[in-house]
Amino acid sequence: MHDVISKNEIVSDAVEAVRMFIARTCLQLDAEDFEAFLQECHPDFSYSVTAFSPDLDMGMVWMKHDRAAFEGMTRMIPQHVRVQGSFARFVVLADVASDRPGTIKVVSRLLLTHTDAEGKSSVRAVGKYRDVLSTVEGDLKLVSREVNLDTRELGPGLHIPI
Amino acid sequence: MSRTAAQWDSPPPVPDDHFVDSLIYTDPTILTEEREKIFQKGWKFACHESELPSVGSYRTTDVAGVSVVVLRGPKNKVRAFVNACPHRGAPIVRDTRGTADKLTCFYHLWSFNSSGDCTGMTRPEGYELTGPKKETSGLRAVKVAEKLGLIFVSLNDDVEDFDTHVGDSMENVAEALGTVPLEVFHFHRAVVHANWKQWHETNMELYHEWGHVVNRATSIAVKGYHDRKWQIHKNGHGTMKPFQVKYQNYKGWTARDSLELPGLTPGEFRFVDLFPNTTVIIRATNIRIDTSIPIAPGLTIIEQRGLGVKGESSADREERRKHHNQLWGPLGRNLPEDFIFVEEVMKSCVQGASRFGLISRHEDLLAQDDEIMRAYYRVWSEKMNRKASDPFAMRSC
Numbered sequence: 205m206h207d208v209i210s211k212n213e214i215v216s217d218a219v220e221a222v223r224m225f226i227a228r229t230c231l232q233l234d235a236e237d238f239e240a241f242l243q244e245c246h247p248d249f250s251y252s253v254t255a256f257s258p259d260l261d262m263g264m265v266w267m268k269h270d271r272a273a274f275e276g277m278t279r280m281i282p283q284h285v286r287v288q289g290s291f292a293r294f295v296v297l298a299d300v301a302s303d304r305p306g307t308i309k310v311v312s313r314l315l316l317t318h319t320d321a322e323g324k325s326s327v328r329a330v331g332k333y334r335d336v337l338s339t340v341e342g343d344l345k346l347v348s349r350e351v352n353l354d355t356r357e358l359g360p361g362l363h364i365p366i
Numbered sequence: 367m368s369r370t371a372a373q374w375d376s377p378p379p380v381p382d383d384h385f386v387d388s389l390i391y392t393d394p395t396i397l398t399e400e401r402e403k404i405f406q407k408g409w410k411f412a413c414h415e416s417e418l419p420s421v422g423s424y425r426t427t428d429v430a431g432v433s434v435v436v437l438r439g440p441k442n443k444v445r446a447f448v449n450a451c452p453h454r455g456a457p458i459v460r461d462t463r464g465t466a467d468k469l470t471c472f473y474h475l476w477s478f479n480s481s482g483d484c485t486g487m488t489r490p491e492g493y494e495l496t497g498p499k500k501e502t503s504g505l506r507a508v509k510v511a512e513k514l515g516l517i518f519v520s521l522n523d524d525v526e527d528f529d530t531h532v533g534d535s536m537e538n539v540a541e542a543l544g545t546v547p548l549e550v551f552h553f554h555r556a557v558v559h560a561n562w563k564q565w566h567e568t569n570m571e572l573y574h575e576w577g578h579v580v581n582r583a584t585s586i587a588v589k590g591y592h593d594r595k596w597q598i599h600k601n602g603h604g605t606m607k608p609f610q611v612k613y614q615n616y617k618g619w620t621a622r623d624s625l626e627l628p629g630l631t632p633g634e635f636r637f638v639d640l641f642p643n644t645t646v647i648i649r650a651t652n653i654r655i656d657t658s659i660p661i662a663p664g665l666t667i668i669e670q671r672g673l674g675v676k677g678e679s680s681a682d683r684e685e686r687r688k689h690h691n692q693l694w695g696p697l698g699r700n701l702p703e704d705f706i707f708v709e710e711v712m713k714s715c716v717q718g719a720s721r722f723g724l725i726s727r728h729e730d731l732l733a734q735d736d737e738i739m740r741a742y743y744r745v746w747s748e749k750m751n752r753k754a755s756d757p758f759a760m761r762s763c
Contacts, residue, residue, distance in 0.1 A: 276618030285703040360705030361696035
């Protein structure tokens with residue numbers, strides 16, 4: 205990966221690699237395979253969910269976890285009373301940039317859908333993934349993900365990471 | 367043993383104030399009357415004082431389907447008005463919050479000051495023949511009460527004084543709410559497909575805590591949980607003695623043994639349920655204020671606010687917010703479960719699968735006694751002139 209990424213220059217192969225990486229993390233989250241997802245994450249992984257409140261005229265943080273807390277949260281999910289059905293994440297890469305070697309900042313447009321037990325699908329949330337990736341021994345790893353939501357009305361809410 | 371259809375559809379064999387008929391949740395006539403007899407007559411939580419940070423700040427809320435604007439005027443006086451221009455009824459403000467030296471209707475540009483006086487009519491000469499005059503064209507004032515930083519409004523000019531209305535039911539939360547300046551750091555709305563009373567019930571009846579894995583681990587299993595007694599006010603409000611929650615019993619969480627709000631000990635839990643639909647819950651380090659806006663019998667907007675200490679350090683705020691988000695907010699561990707509880711029950715009510723809801727637990731007024739629910743529905747019945755257990759058999763109160 206270092207061969208194809210240099211400072212301020214992301215070539216198309218690298219962009220495709222990033223696109224596939226982000227897509228893979230989405231499929232893992234869709235499948236609620238959090239173990240696999242965490243294998244894509246850097247040891248210093250951090251995760252947050254933010255939204256701006258026009259009612260308060262300030263940003264809000266709805267979740268903020270380091271890797272251990274994220275992992276602990278996912279392990280407890282099966283014990284909760286949950287919304288039935290499944291979620292799917294659709295992302296479109298919007299920006300890929302690198303301001304220093306080995307670090308890639310990615311902004312993706314995000315659509316989160318929900319399909320209920322009867323098979324009816326609806327949009328649950330819209331926002332962005334702001335991801336920071338790094339290359340570790342040639343592999344991409346997710347260092348941080350901020351889910352920046354446009355949607356502030358999430359219905360019942362979610363136990364799973366977005 | 368299982369029951370026949372006739373047995374299932376018969377009222378349960380308990381006293382008639384020990385169950386409710388699901389028609390109180392599903393029938394449109396009931397909601398129309400609740401708007402008129404409860405929401406238009408009583409006090410409704412509007413916002414926290416910090417949401418009106420300066421002179422000219424305003425915030426809107428919905429009372430019984432009527433938009434109300436609450437604003438802070440000169441000398442910090444808080445007033446409220448029906449958010450409708452006396453000219454043709456257009457909303458005076460169209461956003462949920464803002465700041466304005468004067469309020470100007472966007473339709474014909476009539477203007478009003480913070481006292482609700484009409485200060486400007488576009489081309490007033492057109493009204494010289496028949497009127498009206500500016501002097502008689504003020505906004506419709508709405509009663510305001512402020513207590514412990516919470517702002518309540520009432521559409522009823524003859525509403526009971528707020529302090530009399532709540533009595534001593536808010537003493538339990540007074541120190542936490544009223545000692546240091548607080549501010550709202552979390553706000554979200556959510557639409558729940560359930561009746562507004564079903565949502566308020568989740569804040570009243572503690573028996574449902576068995577459904578939350580968080581509460582089973584951190585509260586129900588903890589010594590002292592069942593030793594608290596309900597204190598119930600004649601107006602349908604309820605509170606209980608403080609209790610120390612063991613947050614560290616939920617895997618991955620730690621004890622809340624620092625940053626306690628004034629008057630609280632580590633891990634302390636306090637709350638007050640205010641009739642008809644507002645709850646203040648304090649979990650050691652942060653506060654949640656819950657209120658609702660009924661839209662239809664089975665559709666309710668929930669508004670949730672999270673409060674912390676104004677001006678605290680970013681590190682303290684981060685810790686406080688973490689605690690808030692653990693249970694509350696749309697990604698909290700408990701909130702989705704409460705939604706699921708009430709939405710699933712509502713489905714049964716609407717389908718006709720479930721006709722009656724039991725509120726018959728007696729535990730000497732201890733934690734999971736249903737007396738708070740029975741008291742709530744006695745007040746409801748009094749105001750509605752209907753029995754909650756048989757709402758369409760009219761009675762005289």
